[in-house]
Amino acid sequence: MTESDTAPPTPPRRRRRKEARPGEIIDAGLAEFAENGFAATRLEDVARRAGIAKGTIYRYFASKEDLFEAALSSRLTPFFDDVTGMVDAFPGSTEDLVRAMLPRIYAALFEGGLHVMMRIIITEGGRFPAIAELYHRCVIARGREMISALVARGVRRGEVRESALTDLPMVIVAPAVMTIVWKMTFDRFDPVETERFLAAHVDLVLHGLLAKGPGPAVE
Amino acid sequence: MTESDTAPPTPPRRRRRKEARPGEIIDAGLAEFAENGFAATRLEDVARRAGIAKGTIYRYFASKEDLFEAALSSRLTPFFDDVTGMVDAFPGSTEDLVRAMLPRIYAALFEGGLHVMMRIIITEGGRFPAIAELYHRCVIARGREMISALVARGVRRGEVRESALTDLPMVIVAPAVMTIVWKMTFDRFDPVETERFLAAHVDLVLHGLLAKGPGPAVE
């Protein structure tokens, strides 16, 4: 009240923010799509979540599907860039590398927002081949290269045995995928403790990969 | 033409088959739900696939959701019954048991129709808690018991080491879950060879579980 001369007491209901809108709409859209899936999401709800009117969405996106694709494309985070570098540059043993890398992947998934993306890809990927393909090219394929690099490096150093795993390294991250699926479906009545799950994952991978077995677990 | 007196030349367009209908509708419904998800499935399409009119569906099911739940409930196959028995009755080593069991699980999934069910649970489970809970109780929980039994038996026999895996045995089937997810989303442009995947899975699990490592792979 005392400062009603500097700031307008009633800020305008409408605001023109051409730059900020698309990003806000995408944020709201991702949240709704992750929660309800593509078909069951109402643009009315997306608009409400973004604090705008439904019509405004159509100033920036031609259709619901267009928004969906734009939203997913905008989040192809270059998460794996530095992790790939990490594999090559890593000074220590394969065991140490695994013990460093899996927690990082879990953190990106469950503390960062990546699992929201994964959830959408898993539930809708089958019905949006273009998006699945994009995601495959930008994230999955690079993740696989990273794991391949890890295995190859281990074999080179004589720490990792040759096996069926050598040419199918994706199997190594399967427990993380399972965790995502579990959280999507069963978590509310049978919750997963991510840390314990991660520990079991590390344990399985180390014993499964290493030629001589890992050292004692680090606490 | 020569036998046109025994069979009616023009079979009636309508046929009254009160007994057979529900099953046929469920089959058609499952296929459509697996393909499109719940929200995007049209009952018109379910009807066409079942070779009937849309109205007929409502003679047997009260609503789309009712059909969905009936369809999923009808396929809670007691697949794990005999497999659980198999664990306890198995005469051989843990290694042989794993080598027998994982292929069976994969066969049930990918040659039997179980993966269709899994696909629906994965994509829709989050939005249908009642169904997820049912499936969890009837399939997932029993699967976990089975794996637990396998691990416990192995520990008892001195073949399996104690580890973080001992109390989180689900991690052991994670590669199978990942295979389902992969087939749902990326298979069309980067197909998985199920056999090779299974081989890598067996390899990982045996090295990950056994105290002394497995014997040479059996061809």
Add this chain to the structure above:
DNA sequence: CCTGTTAATGACTCGAAAGTCATTAACAGG
């Protein structure tokens, strides 16, 4: 063959959500 019962049909209703557009008002530039 005739006839009553009821399974099956598909045109219809109705509601919900996608997408449109004439109107409104925020802001910039004069």
Add this chain to the structure above:
DNA sequence: CCTGTTAATGACTTTCGAGTCATTAACAGG
């Protein structure tokens, strides 16, 4: 302060699919 541009609005139109129901015809039993 005035005014033109255009971002924003929300009531409106359109589309689409779930669910209804009066009508039709398959079959059974007489």
